Amino acid sequence: MFVAFLLFALGEAMAMVVTAWFGGYAFPIHRVHHIMIGGTLAVFAATIVVQLYRPTKHVGALQAALAFIIAAFVLTAIASGLAAAGELLVFLVPVVLITLLHPARSELVPRLKGADRRVLAIAAVGAMDSRRSPSPSS
Numbered sequence: 752m753f754v755a756f757l758l759f760a761l762g763e764a765m766a767m768v769v770t771a772w773f774g775g776y777a778f779p780i781h782r783v784h785h786i787m788i789g790g791t792l793a794v795f796a797a798t799i800v801v802q803l804y805r806p807t808k809h810v811g812a813l814q815a816a817l818a819f820i821i822a823a824f825v826l827t828a829i830a831s832g833l834a835a836a837g838e839l840l841v842f843l844v845p846v847v848l849i850t851l852l853h854p855a856r857s858e859l860v861p862r863l864k865g866a867d868r869r870v871l872a873i874a875a876v877g878a879m880d881s882r883r884s885p886s887p888s889s
Contacts, residue, residue, distance in 0.1 A: 753845045757796045765793040795819050807855040814859060820846045
């Protein structure tokens with residue numbers, strides 16, 4: 752059902768990936784970002800469609816869909832306010848529901864149980880800010 756909604760709601764935007772390349776495009780000044788928007792939405796729709804076949808084997812696609820819609824919601828809220836971000840709830844809520852009902856939802860966040868502690872320590876040291884604060888000149 753959600754896939755049908757995606758194709759209906761985003762179909763025109765996803766079609767821009769193809770139609771914007773041709774000379775008769777209605778918005779020639781917006782061609783580049785319309786192609787980018789259409790391509791991004793097509794990838795988002797593909798991450799949802801992939802879940803229909805063997806969802807336990809396609810956890811990465813669900814991670815990508817979740818990351819995409821959360822990032823889109825947060826960035827829209829920051830850039831345009833909560834009213835504009837509210838329009839994305841029609842996409843956010845179903846993706847969150849898909850995540851909650853997903854048969855492999857326990858694999859969405861990698862477990863650190865079997866990780867080598869030495870590698871984690873090296874990663875933690877590498878993640879620290881190595882810049883020193885400037886010393887006051889006396």
